[in-house]
Amino acid sequence: MGQFEGSGSSILTAARPTRTVEGLATAGGVTMIKSIWTIVPLGVLFSLNLPASSAAQTLGPDALVDGFLRAFNTHDAKAFGSLFTEDADWVSVAGIRVKGRAGIQAEHEKAFTTFFKSATLASTGTTVRLVRPDVAVVHFNWELTGQVDKEGKVAAPRRGVITIVATKEEDQWRITAGQNTNTFVPP
Amino acid sequence: MKRTTAISILAFVGLSSFTFDYAIGQTPEPTKWRAKDEQTIQKVPDDFSGAWNRHDMKAYSDLFTEDADVVVINGKHMKGRNEIFTYHDGLHKGVFKERTLTARWKDLRFIGADVAIGHIAFAGRSSSGDERRNTTALATVVLVKQQGRWLIAAFHNTLLSGHPGGRLPSDPK
Numbered sequence: 001m002g003q004f005e006g007s008g009s010s011i012l013t014a015a016r017p018t019r020t021v022e023g024l025a026t027a028g029g030v031t032m033i034k035s036i037w038t039i040v041p042l043g044v045l046f047s048l049n050l051p052a053s054s055a056a057q058t059l060g061p062d063a064l065v066d067g068f069l070r071a072f073n074t075h076d077a078k079a080f081g082s083l084f085t086e087d088a089d090w091v092s093v094a095g096i097r098v099k100g101r102a103g104i105q106a107e108h109e110k111a112f113t114t115f116f117k118s119a120t121l122a123s124t125g126t127t128v129r130l131v132r133p134d135v136a137v138v139h140f141n142w143e144l145t146g147q148v149d150k151e152g153k154v155a156a157p158r159r160g161v162i163t164i165v166a167t168k169e170e171d172q173w174r175i176t177a178g179q180n181t182n183t184f185v186p187p
Numbered sequence: 188m189k190r191t192t193a194i195s196i197l198a199f200v201g202l203s204s205f206t207f208d209y210a211i212g213q214t215p216e217p218t219k220w221r222a223k224d225e226q227t228i229q230k231v232p233d234d235f236s237g238a239w240n241r242h243d244m245k246a247y248s249d250l251f252t253e254d255a256d257v258v259v260i261n262g263k264h265m266k267g268r269n270e271i272f273t274y275h276d277g278l279h280k281g282v283f284k285e286r287t288l289t290a291r292w293k294d295l296r297f298i299g300a301d302v303a304i305g306h307i308a309f310a311g312r313s314s315s316g317d318e319r320r321n322t323t324a325l326a327t328v329v330l331v332k333q334q335g336r337w338l339i340a341a342f343h344n345t346l347l348s349g350h351p352g353g354r355l356p357s358d359p360k
Binding site: 087089091092093094095096097127129131132134135137139141159160161163165167176177178179180181182183184 | 260263296299304329331341
């Protein structure tokens with residue numbers, strides 16, 4: 001089927017509300033205020049809260065796992081690709097390396113329209129470690145269900161682990177390198 | 188108004204020059220440190236396979252940072268040098284006693300001055316010469332510079348052929 005056959009990813013059951021969304025909702029509320037006397041104190045309050053709301057709008061590297069699962073489970077290759085840096089690397093469960101966001105997106109587009117078209121990925125545990133304030137190493141264990149073969153037969157669930165190396169540029173965390181491995185049981 | 192603009196421009200130019208001078212003063216000349224760092228990093232696969240082939244897991248685990256993350260071909264995730272040592276030492280006293288490997292960089296790129304990401308290709312062999320036990324693998328490797336040494340901060344290895352002798356949890360027993 002292609003070099004990405006057998007590659008696993010993740011799924012999210014529901015897009016949970018993020019801190020970003022909450023922050024924006026607060027800001028949006030200001031537009032509804034009519035009186036200048038209400039706006040001024042609110043403006044002051046908003047300014048005072050600025051550091052806190054800026055922080056709230058900067059999602060941590062762990063949010064990439066949520067984004068990964070969401071894009072995988074909605075089979076949205078474009079959203080999936082947007083999680084990666086332009087020069088990102090990805091190594092699939094078959095040990096095949098794909099270079100660049102465009103390639104990663106294209107391979108997952110193939111997967112999402114074929115063997116992963118009804119597949120669901122779930123994380124069973126995430127760890128995050130900062131190796132520098134702007135470089136994070138993220139791991140998550142996953143469980144994949146609903147993968148189909150060429151005849152449309154549903155495969156048994158499988159498990160594995162993904163390493164993500166994320167970098168922060170202009171307040172945005174993106175995946176710059178990642179690798180996936182199936183978990184094997186010793187013979 | 189004009190005066191304010193002029194002051195702003197002067198202030199900006201002054202600040203820029205200061206920043207520029209500061210940057211030149213503090214940062215080593217990029218091509219020089221990069222060439223030296225690349226030279227050091229080039230040795231990592233040889234150090235890795237050397238320690239492995241001598242079954243010297245102390246030397247092997249010393250290639251990693253104290254808090255390194257390692258994911259090996261069967262999906263096992265280790266955290267920290269101690270765990271890396273214990274796991275591999277056990278294997279090298281047993282089933283890996285007759286395993287050797289060769290390793291080489293496929294690519295390498297820098298994320299700033301003290302972090303580098305690359306991929307190492309591995310070929311594993313059995314000393315019995317049994318070719319059915321030959322394996323190839325590819326690993327994502329994250330290196331960090333700590334006290335002048337480049338150490339492996341994260342390592343994730345995947346076999347190109349699937350796990351020999353292992354099975355997926357979903358495979359029939």
